[in-house]
Amino acid sequence: MKNRVNRSAGRLSLLMFVMASLFVVPATGNELLIRITEGADSAIPVSVVPFAESGQMPEGDKVSRIIQNNLQMSGEFAPLPPEQMLSLPSKGSDVYFRDWRLLGQRYVLVGQVSNSGGTLRAQYELYDVSQEKRLVGATASAPVSASRSLAHHISDRVYEAITGVEGAFSTKLAYVTLERNADGAIYRLQVSDVDGKRARVRLESDEPILSPAWSPDAKKLAYVSFETGKPAVYVHELESGNRERVADFPGLNSAPAWSEDGRSLLMTLSKDGNAEIYRMNLATRDLSRLTNHWSIDTEPSYDHTGRGFFFTSDRSGGPQIYHKASEEAEPRRITFGSRYNARPRPGPSGRYVYYVHQRDRAFHIARTNLESGAETVLTRSESDESPSVSPNGRMLIYATKSGGESVLTVIAADGGAAYSLPASRGDVREPAWSPIVR
């Protein structure tokens, strides 16, 4: 009897074990975590639905079209052409998520623009299609003449909502164009929107203009001009058009770079017989020599800390990228992958440095991870030069050859799809991406 009780107790416990295991298994199943360490290689499918319009619209591109182009240019988005859309809603209540899901879209931007008394007013909403959730709903306005600024602003908002990174579509580009005609060459320093539109010539010269550099407040440009017949460094106030020659030493005056506070410029001078890097206090014009080596040291650029800087030196036999963590620190060589690495431009995060990289007689844009030392070649074209990183670190602009002419190309900073800026006449080179002005 006791045995029987024990047995039945045993059976009961077995039953309980079996039943418990039914509930325990899922619990252990929960421990089997699915870990996603990589995302899609492709750009994010996004639909910028043409905004509904009311009132007189300005000439040129429509606001939604500008936004679509911006997102496309970033390399991170793959906007759906409007002609493929099943419907053109202009407000959230008209968005049928099923349609957009069918089209494989992840985000949908809808909006309406109205012109009231010369002011453009845009109401826009960004939706996450899969979650059927509104991420952004806002209204922005601008003078009719600034419709592109309005579009860039909305682009920035959309970009930041999706990526978590501040948009850089409202920033500016500075570059130099070269037009050759019967009388010779005309160099023009120009400033445009990041999409290459609204370009305005700031300086025109028969002599070369090189190395434009934005002041931290984006109100000034420093550059090298040969207008006097020899290279000199100028600081040009954009709004007023006032310019000042700050460095006109014997020999080489080149490659200006602004300090974080905008009070100093790094530059390469050969006044002492050899090309060395100096810091000039713009207020006092005092110089501090930061490098001292028999080889050429040039092309300085402050790092993200504002204390150290990168530069190019051929002290190892060929041009290579070096870094000084501070003005007094010993230079550290960064690049080793090939015989030619020059023109360093650090990203804003301090994680990467971008530069021109020669491989198999071709010049590419490459970057090196400063933590790991890993080098990644970002471009496939053959004559790439003058890389400049967008202030949010997400885009990279550089000059390259296309059909015998030099053009500017924008790529994602991690090497995504390339977007060529519409070239104005002739060669375009020496691009410089402005900082974000807050």
Next chain:
Amino acid sequence: MIGHERDIGDRTQPPWKSPVALSVFLHGLILVVALAGWSWTTPISDPVPPSISARLVTQAEPEPSPVVDVIDEPDRDQERQEAEEEQRRQAQEAERRRQEQERAEEARRIQQQKEQEQQRQAEAEQERERERKREAEQQAAKQKAEAEAKERARQQAEEERRREEAARKAEAERLEAEQERQKQEAERQAREERERQEAERKRKERERQLKESQLEALAQEAEQEREAEERRRKEAAAAKARQARMLSESEKYRGLIRQRLMSTWYPPASATSQMSTTLQITLLPTGELASVTVVSGSGNTAFDNSALSAATAVGRYPVPDDQQTFDAYFRQFPIEFNPENAQ
């Protein structure tokens, strides 16, 4: 038995053949012949008058009373005629009787005379006869006494013998009864013994059966226990195998789900390898998403949102058809989004 033999010897001479009986019989015979011879001496001239019978009738039988049939009611005329007939017949009868009486009176007077004579002679004869008879009787009495004595002795012996026989018989019967009783007793005892033994046998049989059945039950229980153990072992092995199968099956579908999520996840520009968002996914058995919640966020809204968006963008999760595997691994599970190769 002994008496019996004696008895057989006596019976060889029956009692009527004894001398006493023969003597008595002869005396009687002589007397009868003498009497018959005396009556034959009576003169034939004196025939027996018919009055003798009449006298006997008158004396012996009274006039019978008329029969009255109380039941029948006969015809009156016939009754009257019959009554007249009867009257006449009675008158004739009365006449015939008077004549007969007169003749009888005469006959009686003659007869009385004859009878007186005869009586005298008869009395003398009777006296002689009585003498002879007395002598014979004495002889007979003597013989009879002897015979009676003999008979008594024989009867006594017979009685004795019968008594003995009875006693013997009674004894035999008693013995027989005793034997019978003893026999019955023995039989009863034997029967009781048999019954007792039978009962004992049955009891033992029952005990044996009980024991056997208990043993059988024990054996059966042991067998059941073994079987249960075996079953448990097999079930455990099967469960293990099933779990292994489910695990490998789940591994396969986890791979498929991972693939799907890798194609639907767009790590945002802000993503770094340090960012990690874990979602809790709840699926319907069809693979459709029932719900998704952020278990632990990255602190970056866009990153968390990209994970949520990726998880919800999978229209139908690849899940095993096997319900158990589904329940075990895919009804609810966590997904971690962590871009290892991000900046």
